[in-house]
Amino acid sequence: MLRRGSRVIEARGISKRYGDLVAVADVSFKIGKGEIVGFLGPNGAGKTTTMRILTGFMPPTDGTAIIAGHDIFSEPLAARRCVGYLPEQLPLYLEMTVTAYLTYVAKIKDVARRARAPAVDRALERCGLTEVRSRVIGNLSRGFRQRVGLAQAIVHDPPVLVLDEPTLGLDPLQVRDIRQLIADLTSPQDGNQRTVILSTHILPEVEAICQRVILINEGRKTVDAPLEELTRDGRSLEELFARETTHDVAEEVES
Amino acid sequence: MKHVVTVASRELQGLFVSPVAYGVLSLFAVLAGFFFILGVAWFSDVVVRAQQFQAFDVLADLNLNDRLIGEFYGSMSVVLLFLIPGITMGLFAAEKVQGTHELLLTSPLTIWDIVLGKFLAGALFVLLLVAVVGFYPGLLFFYGDPELGKTLSGLLGLLLVGWIYVAIGAFASSLTRSQVLAFLISFVLLLCLLLLPAISELGVAGGGASVGAILSYLSTNTHFEELVRGLVTTSDLVYFAVMIGTFLVLTKTAVETARWR
């Protein structure tokens, strides 16, 4: 499954310190083309920090990452061009219309002038936004805003998607919609296989979408295995989560 | 560098969608009108009195450019000192609060693209403000004969002063996520810059003339006044370029450092 050369995301000994706090400690993993990986861990485990490093938002204190063959230090722009990123806090300009916003994102993601309008149309359509395309983002519901967030992540058709808690703060119906949308976005289309890493602490989400689980706790990787292996013999992800994470935080995790 | 214009045009759109830009523009136009009318009233009063008293030496000394337009530009530079921090405070701080700087910094943009784009947006807005200022002395050409050269070089001075203020405001905004704090930081920096000659006079007593000369060279006002007097020299233009460049480099460094923390 993990053929050499087909790997699209590689974290090599990533560490990140904020002052004295070690947020991520020596985390390494390789993710192959087309894999959909659930990045699990309790709050404060270091998921967001790791994803911010993979997306080039901040450099690691130690180690490096390779995105689609581009090192984040030596080829930062090329690496960032290959990533679509949905941050934990939606990066929206509330005063813009959906179309104007996506066009702007397409521009700064280096989508060629002529390809821009079709790229925006495709993102609108795939994320179910065509009807609200002329609306001002600030007037949209939380669920639609989340869709706009996903649309900006895919507008430049990146080979890698990094989604940080994509269903956070949504109601159950919206959660179902967004999960379906993520499943659609990751199904192979036009022969383009997207590689996805998505963080969550909602376990059913992982079971619904992902093929593989990477679990981190207090900045360290503790589990990295295919989902089917982890849930074989009727074992549940919940037990695993409770066993592998620091206990007092694990108790807070449910749903 | 190719994304500078993209970043700038989004910034300007954001500015003009909000009521703030229009508020600032109208307030500015009203203040400019007020100071201008005040200046005209004072000027004609002096002319009338001088004629009544046949004071030809006073009349000969009266000159639209120095006594009216120059003073007017001076007042407007002080108004800019209050207004520009209000325009620039959001340049970086607002992106941090909205979460959009995470989008900017994970896009294939260089930090210079972002910093220069933000500066360009602010610089164009100030160009608009200076055009508003220029309208008033423009009226005088119908009623009197001010010198065109001096009128324009003074406007250029105002524009360059405004651009320094934008660079300083951008720097302040890059340091924090609070717009209020960004406003205060840039306001304090601008005040220091304005008050440097006063500080230098205090300094002469203790520090020596050379320190005083340096401080007064650093002051924006020294160079602005030269331009208002119609003296466009390379050394003044270099001063403006160096000040703007310095604060843009500082801004770029601040954005970069925040990323590494």
Ligand SMILES: Nc1ncnc2c1ncn2[C@@H]1O[C@H](COP(=O)(O)OP(=O)(O)O)[C@@H](O)[C@H]1O
């Ligand atoms: N900018 C920051 N400055 C200081 N500490 C931070 C910063 N961002 C995150 N942290 C700390 O790093 C740890 C990991 O945070 P994070 O990566 O956000 O975890 P997660 O996304 O798994 O909840 C937490 O203890 C958090 O408080």
Ligand SMILES: [Mg+2]
């Ligand atoms: Mg997080």
